[in-house]
Amino acid sequence: MTATRQEAAPAHGVVEHSRRLARPAPWGLFALGLLLGAALSALTGFSVVLTVVYGVALGTLAVYAVSRAVEGRRTSFDRLVTCIVTSAFALAMVPLVSLVWTVLSRGLKRLDGDFFNSSMLGIVGEGGGAYHAIFGTLVITGITAVISVPIGLLTAIYLVEYGTGRLKRWITFLVDVMTGIPSIVAGLFAYALFALFFGPGIRLGIMGAIALSVLMIPVVVRSSEEVLKLVPTELREASYALGVPKWRTILKVVVPTAIAGLATGVTLAVARVIGETAPLLITVGIINGTNLDPFQGRMATLPVFAYYQLTQPGFPPEFAIDRAWTAALILIILVMALNIVGRLISRFFAPKTGR
Amino acid sequence: MTTTTAPPQPAPPKRRMGDRVFAGSTTGAGVLILLVLAGVAIFLISEAWPAVMAPARDIPGGHGLSGYIAPLLFGTLMAAVIALLVATPLAVAIALYITYYAPRRLAAAMGYVIDLLAAIPSVVYGFWGIATLAPALVPFYAWAQMHLGFLPFFAGPASATGRTMLTAGLMLAVMILPIISAIAREVFGQAPALHREAALALGATRWEMIRMAVLPYGKSGVIGGAMLGLGRALGETLAIAIVLSASGGITFNLISSSNPSTIAANIALQFPESTGLDVNTLIASGLALFVITLAVNMLARWVVNRRADFSGAN
Numbered sequence: 180m181t182a183t184r185q186e187a188a189p190a191h192g193v194v195e196h197s198r199r200l201a202r203p204a205p206w207g208l209f210a211l212g213l214l215l216g217a218a219l220s221a222l223t224g225f226s227v228v229l230t231v232v233y234g235v236a237l238g239t240l241a242v243y244a245v246s247r248a249v250e251g252r253r254t255s256f257d258r259l260v261t262c263i264v265t266s267a268f269a270l271a272m273v274p275l276v277s278l279v280w281t282v283l284s285r286g287l288k289r290l291d292g293d294f295f296n297s298s299m300l301g302i303v304g305e306g307g308g309a310y311h312a313i314f315g316t317l318v319i320t321g322i323t324a325v326i327s328v329p330i331g332l333l334t335a336i337y338l339v340e341y342g343t344g345r346l347k348r349w350i351t352f353l354v355d356v357m358t359g360i361p362s363i364v365a366g367l368f369a370y371a372l373f374a375l376f377f378g379p380g381i382r383l384g385i386m387g388a389i390a391l392s393v394l395m396i397p398v399v400v401r402s403s404e405e406v407l408k409l410v411p412t413e414l415r416e417a418s419y420a421l422g423v424p425k426w427r428t429i430l431k432v433v434v435p436t437a438i439a440g441l442a443t444g445v446t447l448a449v450a451r452v453i454g455e456t457a458p459l460l461i462t463v464g465i466i467n468g469t470n471l472d473p474f475q476g477r478m479a480t481l482p483v484f485a486y487y488q489l490t491q492p493g494f495p496p497e498f499a500i501d502r503a504w505t506a507a508l509i510l511i512i513l514v515m516a517l518n519i520v521g522r523l524i525s526r527f528f529a530p531k532t533g534r
Numbered sequence: 535m536t537t538t539t540a541p542p543q544p545a546p547p548k549r550r551m552g553d554r555v556f557a558g559s560t561t562g563a564g565v566l567i568l569l570v571l572a573g574v575a576i577f578l579i580s581e582a583w584p585a586v587m588a589p590a591r592d593i594p595g596g597h598g599l600s601g602y603i604a605p606l607l608f609g610t611l612m613a614a615v616i617a618l619l620v621a622t623p624l625a626v627a628i629a630l631y632i633t634y635y636a637p638r639r640l641a642a643a644m645g646y647v648i649d650l651l652a653a654i655p656s657v658v659y660g661f662w663g664i665a666t667l668a669p670a671l672v673p674f675y676a677w678a679q680m681h682l683g684f685l686p687f688f689a690g691p692a693s694a695t696g697r698t699m700l701t702a703g704l705m706l707a708v709m710i711l712p713i714i715s716a717i718a719r720e721v722f723g724q725a726p727a728l729h730r731e732a733a734l735a736l737g738a739t740r741w742e743m744i745r746m747a748v749l750p751y752g753k754s755g756v757i758g759g760a761m762l763g764l765g766r767a768l769g770e771t772l773a774i775a776i777v778l779s780a781s782g783g784i785t786f787n788l789i790s791s792s793n794p795s796t797i798a799a800n801i802a803l804q805f806p807e808s809t810g811l812d813v814n815t816l817i818a819s820g821l822a823l824f825v826i827t828l829a830v831n832m833l834a835r836w837v838v839n840r841r842a843d844f845s846g847a848n
Contacts, residue, residue, distance in 0.1 A: 228670075257739035264635050267627030268644070271715075274708045275651055278662040285665070333563035341557055342564065350564045352835060353571050359762065359831035360824070361769020362656075363798045364574070367820040371577035379813060393570060400567070426556035454655025457771035457798065461805045482657045486772060489661060507658045514653050522646075 198249055205242045205258060212238025235266050279511070286508025289501045298479075299467040305498050309506050311469035312484035315384070318471050319463065319480060320453050322388035323395055328445055330392075331399025338400070339407040340429055357397040365393040366458030373462075382464040384473030387480070390458035395448050402444025406437045439528035446521035450514050456482035481506055481513075574824070582818035585811060593815055595782075603819050608784045609699070609794030610823070613774060614767035616703025616788070621711045622760045628711070629718035634744060645719060652712035660776030663705040668696030668777060671704070675789040686786045693791035697779035700788040702796075705773055710763035717762065717838070721755030722748050754837055761834030765827045768798075775799035797823045 216234025220226055239262040247255035298311035334354070338347060369390035373381050410433050418428040434441070464477040465487050471478070485506035492499035590598030632645050672694065679690035729747040738746065780795035780803075787793075795803070801816050808816060 253739050253742065257741040260741040260744075261635060264627045264631040267624050268631045268636075271624065271628055271648060271651070271708075271711060274662075274667075275647070277666055278654065278658070281662050281666045282658060330563045330566060333560045334567055337560035337564040341560055346561075346564070350567060352832075352839075353568060355835045356828060356831045357567065357571055359765040359769075359827055359834075360574070361771065361798055361827055363769065363771045363801050364578070364820050364824045364827070367581075367801070367817050368574040368577055371581035371817060372573070374581060374813075375577065380809060393574065396567065396570070424550050424553050426550075426552045429556070450653060454657065456655065456657040457802050460772070460802055464806065482655060482772075485661070486657050486776070489664075490776065504661065507661050510655050511658055514655060515650070518650070518653050 200249055208241040208245055209238035212241040282508050282511055285504035289505040294505055298469045309484055312479040312481045314471055315478040316481040319384055319387045323391040326392040327395040327399055331396045332403055334400045335403035335407055338404050354397045354400045362455050363457040365390045366461045369462045382477045384463055384478040386462035387459045390462050391452045395452045398448040398451055403441050406440030410436045439525050443521045443525040446517050450517035454482055454510050454514050456486055459483050481510055578821045582821045585814035585818040592811055603822055605782055605784050605794045606797045606800050610768055610796040613703045613706055613796055614764055617706030617710055617767045618764050620707035625711050625714035626718050628715045629722050633719055633722045648712050648715055657772045660773040663777035668701045671701055672696040687788045689787045692789050697777055698789050699793045702774050702778045706767045706770055710767050713766055714759040714763040717759030718756050721752040725751040758834045758838030761830055765830045768827050771798040771802045775802045
């Protein structure tokens with residue numbers, strides 16, 4: 180066996196050993212490019228942005244050129260693409276880091292007890308807070324969840340367990356389409372609906388909740404549907420085999436198995452609507468005092484509060500602008516916290532499948 | 535085996551009360567969604583109708599409804615197209631990086647970080663846009679006017695605040711990036727492992743493998759994802775309302791401070807102070823936006839679903 184192979188190898192000529200760059204070589208070349216970039220930008224008055232732009236371009240070029248000389252056309256092109264793709268990822272990180280940094284550095288200033296304990300009632304200039312807006316947001320988001328979660332869950336159960344034929348296809352398709360409804364259109368819908376019955380110019384908390392539900396339901400349906408599909412058919416069949424009716428199978432077997440995923444989906448859906456501003460702007464409006472009754476007049480909500488504090492700060496403007504940034508910071512913290520909680524739920528409470 | 539007597543037919547399963555109630559309520563919820571979507575269209579039309587019927591001089595601007603919506607529509611499309619042109623290549627590159635280049639252990643975390651971009655509320659993007667992005671772009675606009683001023687896009691005069699159409703478009707690009715890259719990531723990840731391994735086994739480099747096995751497979755997914763991003767960009771409201779300095783009028787000039795507004799931003803800015811026919815006009819423009827995004831989304835879903843059928847057959 181070994182003998183034949185040894186004989187065969189020389190018969191086909193010498194095996195070509197392609198030359199490869201050592202592992203750290205591309206990194207070194209890239210660093211060299213960055214250094215050159217720094218030098219180049221120093222020529223025209225040093226700036227960090229230009230350093231990075233020149234540096235990445237030169238670094239990529241250096242890696243490509245050396246690789247082309249040593250490793251040949253195909254490998255060098257591969258390395259070029261690697262550089263481009265990695266830079267693209269790094270580029271996408273810039274806005275995220277910059278955004279979080281901006282909001283943190285400007286929002287921390289007013290992140291104090293006063294901000295959480297006082298509303299804007301009778302406040303001119305310094306002080307004041309978002310007590311009314313934070314609780315307004317909680318009330319409206321709570322009502323939205325109460326409307327959306329049952330409808331979304333039931334629809335998902337219909338699609339996975341009951342749906343057949345044309346109706347199922349239509350609902351799936353329209354739920355997808357509904358995910359893309361612009362948030363402002365959802366707001367206009369809620370306004371048009373209420374204006375028809377209560378006359379023009381109406382602003383109510385419940386209108387905001389209905390507008391947000393239009394945005395939240397499709398998200399709940401989509402995520403719940405994905406999760407319910409993952410429940411093994413064997414579980415259902417085992418339950419049917421024991422004579423359990425279908426509805427009890429769904430309630431006692433399918434839903435409990437998927438509960439962690441469902442909770443994650445709902446949490447992420449809440450995270451999506453809690454920062455929505457546009458629909459609330461045109462359905463709920465803003466007030467300075469605390470109103471927690473969604474059926475009675477305007478309410479304050481955190482995103483709308485932030486928007487008005489920034490765009491209509493009054494005089495002197497700096498206090499309102501500080502409040503706006505702190506409200507934005509709280510919004511980001513809320514959204515991030517909901518996202519993290521959602522992921523944690525699915526990580527820690529997922530059923531052990533044993534496979 | 536040879537017996538001719540048919541086996542006794544099992545009695546049809548009895549429909550229990552609980553089953554009927556449960557099946558009914560789930561079906562009802564599904565149908566309710568159809569009704570909501572129909573309701574959105576019906577109520578928007580009913581509230582937009584007075585503006586459609588009103589004489590041209592009563593519409594704000596005095597040029598009739600189409601004269602009112604046209605510049606807004608132009609601005610909407612302009613910002614969305616800029617966003618799409620910037621975001622699509624970037625999103626594809628990011629998706630490739632996460633699926634095929636990033637260290638395996640970090641890839642999931644990187645995907646999560648990109649998804650975080652999608653979670654940030656629109657109004658916070660607006661804050662960031664006006665406070666950080668716009669001032670950061672001012673030197674570039676001055677440079678562009680000086681050196682690229684012969685192009686109609688950079689004719690200037692360059693904005694001193696940076697609140698231009700290009701800033702708005704770039705900000706939208708950041709906002710739709712995670713949407714496109716999420717879908718691209720999904721389809722790239724599903725490229726058949728056998729095709730990929732076959733390419734590598736034949737001696738293809740990583741890029742050649744991607745070009746031959748992954749990109750052809752993921753093409754329609756990327757197109758669909760880009761259109762979903764377009765739908766999102768068309769409807770984006772407050773980020774643009776905050777960042778864009780709008781004065782109406784149709785212009786291709788991307789770096790000056792007089793820009794057409796977008797439909798959604800215009801509604802957000804005008805609606806709180808509007809009464810009477812102005813409200814109906816705004817709702818009519820919202821209806822136009824609804825129809826456009828609906829069409830874009832339907833097309834996108836159709837493209838994406840077609841690919842899903844195709845991959846299911848494989």
